[in-house]
Amino acid sequence: xxxxxxxSHSESASDPxxxxxxxxxxxxxHANANEHSMxxxxxxxxxxxxxxxxxxxxxxxxxxxxxxxxxxNLYASPVFNQKFGTFDPDKQKYAVSAAWQSGLSNxxxxxxxxxxILAGWTSDAYGYKTTTVGSLVLMILFxxxxxxxxxxKVLVVGEVLCGIPxxxxxxxxxxxxxxxxxxxxxxxxxxxxxxxxxxxxxxAVAVNKGSVGRDDDWAYRIPFAVQWVWxxxxxxxxxxAPESPWWYxxxxxxxxxxxxxxxxxxxxxxxFNPDETIAMIEHTNEMEKRVKEGVRFRDCFKGxxxxxxxxxxxxxxxxxxxxxxxxxxFSYFMVQAGMDPSNSFSLSMGQYALGMVGTAGSWFLxxxxxxxxxxxxxxxxQFVLLIVVGCLSxxxxxASVWAIGGLLIVFTFVYDFTIxxxxxxxxxxxxxxxxxxxxxxxxxxxxxxxxxxxxxxxNYQLSSTAWDWGARxxxxxxGTCLLSAVWVFFRLPEPKGRTYAELDILFEKRIGARRFAKxxxxxxxxxxxxxxxxxxxxxx
Numbered sequence: 001x002x003x004x005x006x007x008s009h010s011e012s013a014s015d016p017x018x019x020x021x022x023x024x025x026x027x028x029x030h031a032n033a034n035e036h037s038m039x040x041x042x043x044x045x046x047x048x049x050x051x052x053x054x055x056x057x058x059x060x061x062x063x064x065x066x067x068x069x070x071x072x073n074l075y076a077s078p079v080f081n082q083k084f085g086t087f088d089p090d091k092q093k094y095a096v097s098a099a100w101q102s103g104l105s106n107x108x109x110x111x112x113x114x115x116x117i118l119a120g121w122t123s124d125a126y127g128y129k130t131t132t133v134g135s136l137v138l139m140i141l142f143x144x145x146x147x148x149x150x151x152x153k154v155l156v157v158g159e160v161l162c163g164i165p166x167x168x169x170x171x172x173x174x175x176x177x178x179x180x181x182x183x184x185x186x187x188x189x190x191x192x193x194x195x196x197x198x199x200x201x202x203x204a205v206a207v208n209k210g211s212v213g214r215d216d217d218w219a220y221r222i223p224f225a226v227q228w229v230w231x232x233x234x235x236x237x238x239x240x241a242p243e244s245p246w247w248y249x250x251x252x253x254x255x256x257x258x259x260x261x262x263x264x265x266x267x268x269x270x271x272f273n274p275d276e277t278i279a280m281i282e283h284t285n286e287m288e289k290r291v292k293e294g295v296r297f298r299d300c301f302k303g304x305x306x307x308x309x310x311x312x313x314x315x316x317x318x319x320x321x322x323x324x325x326x327x328x329x330f331s332y333f334m335v336q337a338g339m340d341p342s343n344s345f346s347l348s349m350g351q352y353a354l355g356m357v358g359t360a361g362s363w364f365l366x367x368x369x370x371x372x373x374x375x376x377x378x379x380x381x382q383f384v385l386l387i388v389v390g391c392l393s394x395x396x397x398x399a400s401v402w403a404i405g406g407l408l409i410v411f412t413f414v415y416d417f418t419i420x421x422x423x424x425x426x427x428x429x430x431x432x433x434x435x436x437x438x439x440x441x442x443x444x445x446x447x448x449x450x451x452x453x454x455x456x457x458x459n460y461q462l463s464s465t466a467w468d469w470g471a472r473x474x475x476x477x478x479g480t481c482l483l484s485a486v487w488v489f490f491r492l493p494e495p496k497g498r499t500y501a502e503l504d505i506l507f508e509k510r511i512g513a514r515r516f517a518k519x520x521x522x523x524x525x526x527x528x529x530x531x532x533x534x535x536x537x538x539x540x
Contacts, residue, residue: 024279028284030273032280032501032523034273036499040367042184042269043181043182043185047185047265049242051181056234056237056241058177061173061193062196062199062200063230064197066200066226067162067204068108069352070204073204073205077208077212079214079219079220084151097463098459098460100156102456102460104152104159105159106455107157107160111163111164112163113167113445113449114167116444116448119172120437120438120442128172132172132238133239136234139162139227139231140228140232143162145158147224170440170444174424175436177190177428179436180242180244183498190429191359191422194416202352202353202356203226211223242263243256245257245260250285257278284500287501297441299435300435308431308507310491311430311493312430312439313446315375315426315488317484318379320451321477321481321484323474323481325477327355327411327412344405350409351412354412354413357413359416362374370494370496370517372493372494373494375426376485379482379485380485382481383478383481385407385411386474386481387478390474429498429500457476490514494513502521
């Protein structure tokens, strides 16, 4: 007879918390069963307001996707290069040096890390809503610096300042989306964040293409000023948004949590009981408190949460190491490869339009295929595409340049169909609810730190004033993409269809990454066994 995998630590860690009354456990069990049986259609009918509020919070990231794509594309703008760059006698044109390109890109990343740290504290202390509203106000003010920057030094300061609210948006959007939605909606609302990124990138290229023909300072000021379009209406809407019920439960405000839940849901839906849902949140919160009392940053590196932090951090870092940075520099990349700037912007618009299609397609894919399989398959596909792009770099005719452009468009589709959106789902599901804000802050800070390395490397690899690798840059990122795929195969677990309580127990029992999908778990009986072990037990 096969034995269930247990150990003394796991058994004691998963005992029912004494603070939870039997009535709470019974109600929580009912809510857990209802959530598992909830179809996508019934989830949409039950949580229509949650979909709207989550979408509004996630739309704050349109601004970040817009600016970061804008910056990469502005390097292909003659007026921008003349204003902020220096004359290159070898190429007989103005260009922003690789050092200043790195300073601009990394200035934003440094600001984001600071914003993430601040948001990790403010979102726990004051809530997701207050943190987002305050960040939107700062965003409106800091855009002035970008629009009216007199030189490249002030422009770097503007990027650092704007990075602070962007960092807050990164932290809040994923945490809020995952907490206001049931299991059936969670992959859609969390991956909508990637859609917002792509929408921002598309608009950046469209605005750049519309202003690239100007020969005055407004050729780059207009693209920067367009960023004021988003924060004002988003701020007007978020003032009325409900806070996450999970946040209220963590602060022992059960009545406020129920009121918030009612504002996120429709009344009188079959099978939905708000009291039972709040009981499930309470039960999960008490389970996690039983294992770990702390909710500080250092608690992310203790016990079971060390593994969860490692997974969430490296899943996000894998995005940057997969070669996705080449998408943000698409127009610049194509210009360096020999393409006309106007054609590069047109091709880039097609690239991001296809990215939106890919993100929408990922919603159907995730309803049928596990997150782990999607992520791994995406990395393998991107590795192959990068190798082919690198090989085409040895061609010297126009056909090879357009072939590289076409393959990078396919690369964008693959990224936005697989690891781009699924990452947001994974990081929100695999971090514990009590440490979610802190874990996401650490993961996104690591992501931004890795982006500093990536931006420095890419700028030097592509810049005509530095290494001037051109399309051969793809070979380097193919190597880092392969390393990411190897890590995913051995370390990334499958959270598809799991409630937060079930995921807590799977991590407490130290179930291996490749066994997550086939392990059965009852968070109310706290026993686990793999499907294979279960079959052997019933067959003996």
